[in-house]
Amino acid sequence: MQLLNTIVAGLKEIWSHKARSLLTMLGIVLGVASLVGMSALIKGMENGMKESMVAMGGADKVLIREEDVPADQEHLADQAPGRTMYDVITLKQSAPLVRVVSPEMRVDAVVSRGDKATWPGECVGVWPAVLDMNLHTLAHGRFFSDIDEEEARAVCVIGTGIRDELFGSPEEAGREIIPLGEIIQIRGQPFTIVGMLTHYESEEERREREARAKAPQQQQAGPQRQRGWGRRNWAFWRKNNTVYMPLNTAYIRFRAAGDRDGIPDWRLSDIDIKVHDLSILEPALQQARNVMMVTHRGIEDFTFQTQENNLDQINAQIRNTRISGGTIAGISLLVGGIGIMNIMLASINERIREIGIRKAVGASAFAIFSQVLVESLAIALLGAAMGVGASYGMVKILESITPTGNAPVITPLALIVAVIFSAAVGVIAGLFPGFKAARLNPIEALRYE
């Protein structure tokens, strides 16, 4: 009851000095806004990364990358075998902790049909294991059979992005387009489409597409589709612009006839593996490494790139954002706190007589102290409320300039933390003025003009 009165009195006091209180709050407003804005940015980044990571195959996908041989094996560099099917088959047979092995042989090729042509995001020869590896879903038709592989048949499975480019998108046509059985040219060679993958999109893209579907009139003239640049999520774009063919097909049709030097190149462009469980990642990678050290005759021309490495990079980026945002927020809150303390000191100087009167009628030092503290807390919390409002505005602005995949997201935790911080600033800033007011001698205070 008494506290309520104190709060009401404090709010009245703030209200009676609107402009002054507002200026005082600015530091807190800025501090809270940057705190909440920063964490919203980070959250957005994390969301985008997570989506992209899933789009690229999930957290348990490990890339076996080509690597320069270590310095002490420099003299063996020209004998480095590179990654070959030998590795793949041996890994499958001798590394039981590895669940999936997916070899890839990249083909640099333009894909065309009639007068339409496009560069696919990736055009690779694969095993069916690639579906599991890259978390693909086959929406139409079939994937490659053993016979396709064995006979190196000219068949391919495409993503919806390729379909859109070569056959037109269903959005424009107003009907579903499933080009199964159609022939397309891959580097001039005819391939039959036997399957099409599902359409991949980020949450944000899905929402946008649905919004567009609701208001179809608003289509603008001119080029309607955005390419892989700008606001689109690159990982999803690439996944949709996939062209897969059987691994053997890629080798026989694009590599066996010889490379620049006329020598067939049987090296794979990628080997991806997945382990049974992330908890055994370490031993599984050790096992895979041991196997490959045998197949590579001890020449260590490969390395394992886990998503953890990716995560490290992401985390470093997040840490940087956190540090810069946190610094701005910290400085703003500090300045805000000093402002509040200053204003509270000024306020009690103006109210020395009032404090004397209150003490004369029986206010304890604690009652005076808590009144000052509540006032200072109220200023801080009002500032925090405005800061939260400002951060919503800021996030709206940021949303329109950051890639959709990374759209900033305000989390309740960030709000709570920001409010707690401002409350702490308010309390700390009120301590000294509060003590000062509480210690005033009532007689001198009453005599004060």
Added chain:
Amino acid sequence: MALVELRNVSKIYHLGGEEIRALDDVTLDIDEGEFISIIGPSGSGKSTLMHILGCLDSPSHGSIRLDGTMIQSANARELAAIRNRKIGFVFQFFNLLPKLNVAQNVELPMVYSGISGRERHQRAMAALEQVGMANRSQHRPSQLSGGQQQRAAIARALVNNPRIIFADEPTGNLDTHTGEAILELFRQLSSEGRTIVLVTHDPEIAAVTPRRIEIRDGKIAEKLDLTLAGLSPRGGRVPHEVHDQEPGA
């Protein structure tokens, strides 16, 4: 047992090495229900005495018992509570809070004794009724005349039903006519059984009270200077008062 018992109380200020005895060995009893004036020239120590009696200040030496409690040993929190529940103050400059209306000003002491909002309002209105200010409860102090402000201040002093009311020059800032009305109000409150201590430098005002204590240079005067008062004493207590002051006390 007297309501207030002051025993050998001194208040000494040190100003640049110089010792100022604002109160010098004062011994004094005030009984329940008394209407008493403390009179003396400016700077004689009246306000200092009132502050000590009113628990706003503590003495340098001596002991004070108020309503059975020894207050020279009380800490600041206990003194605040005693001021809150047992003492009412009326000041020369009214000392109402300008941002609160009259009713809120009167409620102020009850805010610090933790009384609920409804009871506070009822009691504030009753006190305002008593001083004839009920119809001004929603006014700001700045919208009132001096006399009205002082009445509101008296209502504030009354509202927590204190054992004793101290008024320091309550008419000092009012014209004669209004001042008389305020004194009349005090007399009326006294007749209702309130214990009231009136501090003044004006013998005419002191003449209103049955008992007068004259103070000079921090000491209670040996003998009441009736010529200073310029009036014949009304109450029968003056000789007794003089008798009270033992030589050397």
